Amino acid sequence: MKKYLLLFLCITLWLGVLVGLRGFAATEASVPAGSVRVRTENGILELELEEYVAALLSAAMPDNYPEEALRAQAVILRTRTCRTLESGVPHEDGCFCAGCEYCFSFTTTVTAASHNAARATAGEVLRYNGALIDARFHLSSCEYTASAYELTGEDIPYLVSVDTPDESGFSAFVNTVTIPLDQLAAAFPDRTLSFEANDLYLSYYDSGRIKNVFFGDTAVAGGALATAFALKSQRFDAAIRDGALVITTYGYGDGLGLSQYGAYLLAQSGQTYKDILLHYYRSVEISEI
Numbered sequence: 001m002k003k004y005l006l007l008f009l010c011i012t013l014w015l016g017v018l019v020g021l022r023g024f025a026a027t028e029a030s031v032p033a034g035s036v037r038v039r040t041e042n043g044i045l046e047l048e049l050e051e052y053v054a055a056l057l058s059a060a061m062p063d064n065y066p067e068e069a070l071r072a073q074a075v076i077l078r079t080r081t082c083r084t085l086e087s088g089v090p091h092e093d094g095c096f097c098a099g100c101e102y103c104f105s106f107t108t109t110v111t112a113a114s115h116n117a118a119r120a121t122a123g124e125v126l127r128y129n130g131a132l133i134d135a136r137f138h139l140s141s142c143e144y145t146a147s148a149y150e151l152t153g154e155d156i157p158y159l160v161s162v163d164t165p166d167e168s169g170f171s172a173f174v175n176t177v178t179i180p181l182d183q184l185a186a187a188f189p190d191r192t193l194s195f196e197a198n199d200l201y202l203s204y205y206d207s208g209r210i211k212n213v214f215f216g217d218t219a220v221a222g223g224a225l226a227t228a229f230a231l232k233s234q235r236f237d238a239a240i241r242d243g244a245l246v247i248t249t250y251g252y253g254d255g256l257g258l259s260q261y262g263a264y265l266l267a268q269s270g271q272t273y274k275d276i277l278l279h280y281y282r283s284v285e286i287s288e289i
Contacts (some may be wrong), residue, residue: 066267070117138253144253
């Protein structure tokens with residue numbers, strides 16, 4: 001009898017250890033509280049993930065956008081944050097900052113709308129083949145978003161060109177830049193550019209963005225021109241007039257991934273945040289961390 005009692009106690013103890021290990025593994029697999037550290041002017045803040053997502057969302061999207069658009073953006077920001085945490089925050093102190101080329105714009109003034117959107121989507125991220133995606137986004141597109149291939153030369157299955165609603169109502173949709181021809185020549189000193197009006201020719205990607213601008217027989221990549229003169233978009237018209245290249249851009253941002261104003265319009269039309277995400281990022285899944 002004692003032998004059976006001892007065996008029962010051993011089995012019970014072993015099951016308790018297994019349950020404890022499983023609980024520990026589950027805890028380790030999740031993002032722990034205080035795991036996001038942010039360096040600000042007032043020192044380093046330690047935030048729970050969802051607090052950080054809400055703070056990013058308040059900086060990234062107006063709080064008067066529809067709730068479903070805010071939720072879509074919250075999932076994007078959570079995905080980006082978790083992806084950065086996986087690969088390692090690039091700053092030596094291991095902290096995010098309040099906004100640089102590696103980090104995301106951050107504010108300590110969190111709106112109720114952002115808090116609610118983060119809470120409603122808590123733990124949700126975007127994955128492709130099990131890996132967190134590079135969840136790119138921009139302010140506004142024109143007819144179609146860009147593909148990763150157009151901007152980087154790399155085929156990324158979930159960053160392809162997709163249609164977007166008529167975004168011409170966006171407040172900064174149209175912008176015009178006038179570039180004196182001498183400044184244009186100085187920006188590309190290794191090229192021989194013809195500035196005859198009839199020699200100007202544009203070639204296009206499938207999304208309608210500019211692939212090359214030809215000045216006679218010499219091509220300048222649309223992306224290079226956009227970078228050199230801080231154009232708001234690579235979707236543009238161009239003409240040579242009065243000693244200058246006059247460029248009119250449509251949309252705002254690089255065009256990759258989700259269009260925030262497009263999400264606004266889709267949400268207004270009744271689309272859910274999941275509908276919006278699966279429209280702008282193809283072949284992805286929405287899963288828990």
